[in-house]
Structures are given as structure tokens and as C-alpha cells.
Amino acid sequence: MRRKIPSTAALAAFEAAARHQSFTKAAHELAVTQSAVCRQIATLEDFLGLPLFRRGQRGVLLTDAGQRYARSVAARLDEVERDTLDLMSQAGLGEAVGSLELAVVPTFATQWLLPRLAGFQVQHPGITVHFTPRTRPFMFEETTLDAAIHAGEAFWPGTAGELLMHEHLIAVASPALLNGRAMHSAADVASLPLLQASTRPYAWRLWFESLGLKVDHDMAGARMELFSMLSEAAAQGLGAALVPRLLVERELASGRLVQLLPHQHVSDRAYRLLWPQHKAGLPALAVFAAWLGEEAGRYRAETGQA
Secondary structure (H helix, E strand, O other), X not given: OOOOOOOHHHHHHHHHHHHHOOHHHHHHHHOOOHHHHHHHHHHHHHHHOOOOEEEEOOEEEEOHHHHHHHHHHHHHHHHXXXXXXXXXXXXXXXXXXXXXXXXXXXXXXXXXXXXXXXXXXXXXXXXXXXXXXXXXXXXXXXXXXXXXXXEEXXXXXXXXXXXXXXXXXXXXXXXXXXXXXXOOOHHHHHOOOEOEXXXXXXXXXXXXHOOOOOOOOOOOOOEEOOHHHHHHHHHOOOOEEEEEHHHOHHHHHHOOOEEOOOOOEEEEEEEEEEEEHHHOOOHHHHHHHHHHHHHHHHHHHHOOOO
């Protein structure tokens, strides 16, 4: 049965015109004449049976239907382009193994995963892993993502996956901020400016409570979205930060940051690899999950978390 789908040329012309709100700019981008763009869009409107643009003396504007269709078409064309680039990138590799669209917590990807990923590429050169930063939960059905590495309290409904490691929070600061002052207790840490994670508003409170201390100003201080921002702010001497140890190993080793107390608080969150259940049979995902599980197990053993 023939599909009820417009021509790709018409869709490309419409997407460009919708994005620019201009037939002229769309024609320039596509290296065709303005009349060619007009014809493609007119053909598309005839095919759909309704107008996508309102024409006026000052140019064109999308109709309500045009706005909805433009969002949908742009997403689909992006998917086709991504899949095409995936296949092109595998030329010369022999049998294509596939690609993996992975959502990642940005700091975890930068500080822990990417330094280890070269080993995965050596073992599996036919698999390409694409990264999309995501700091908060989302619905897989609304994306093209295959899996996610997320720091949370549990697996998301409708997903499967595996636990990678629990989160051990430590208090860190720049040696310059301390200026030679030694930290002996949680009260000493409380006397420093406290940098706050906007996604963890009670993190300091729980950390202090785990040491038997109540601090009235435990939620005061500059708020930042990412742990990478918190650790850099701490390294610049702006205050003390409470961060997962695995995300600041290099800063601790180099001396840019120092751990204020030997105490590590195991939070209620853990890093997990998770995926929607209908993606469980994806070969690239199975290979990546097995490799990541081995790397996480090795890290837990090295840090005494096994």
C-alpha cells in the first residue's frame, strides 16, 4: 500500500521556510529559486488540504496548523539526518553494528564516563555512542533516546536497567579559601560559604545531619544547576561545595580542591543505566551495558564500594 507521505523536497522546503519565516531565506539555504520554494509549499498545502502559511504584504506567517506541523516535520527530518550520518560514519568498518543515543548527566559524562570511553571504542569500533545532556527525568516516548545514565532514587516506571554505583557526597573547597585553616568538624565547614546544588536543595542539611549537626543557614548560598559548575566555583574559592567524590577525583589529585573532612555521606541517589523496555533487545545497548557494568564494578572495587 502506498504511504500517505509528501515528497521529501516539499517537506525540506516547508521546514526551511517555517524556520526562517521567509520563502526567500529558505530558497537561499536550499540553493533554489524562491519560486521553486513557493511551488513546493503550494504542492504540500494541496496535498494536506489546508494552508500552512498566511501570505501578507510583509511576508509569510505560519498558521496554527503550520506551527504544529513544522515542529513535527523538523523532528522527523532531524531523525533522518542523524540516521544517515550514522550509516555514513560506518563506511569502511565492515558490518555496521549500530549506534546508541544516550542521555547523560553532564558532569558524570565529562568526569567519569568520557575518560573511559576510549577503551569501549577500541573493543567495539562499529558502535557509535551519541551523548545528549539531561539533568532531570524525562519520558523516553517523547525522544529518540535509547538509554540514559541518571542519578536518582529509583528506576523510572516502564524502564529496565542496572545499578552502576551509589553516590558518596563529600565536602570540598579550594586551598585558597581555607588560607591554611584546618577543618576539624562539621561546624568548621558550616562557617564557610556554602555553594548549593539547585537540584539538591536539602543536600547540605542531610550531610550536616549525618554528622549530628543542625545548621540554620544550610540552604543559603549561590545555587548552580550542574556539579561541574559547583566544583569549579569551589576551585575558584567561592565557597565549599558538596559533590559526589567520583566527579572530582582529578581535582582532588591535582590539589585544586581538598576534601574538608574524611566523612562521606551516602545519599539516597545512585547512578543507573536505564532504558525503555522496548529497547532491551537493541544490540548496541546490550554491548554498551555489559561494558559499562564492568567499568562500574571495577570502580566500586577500587574505591571500596563493592
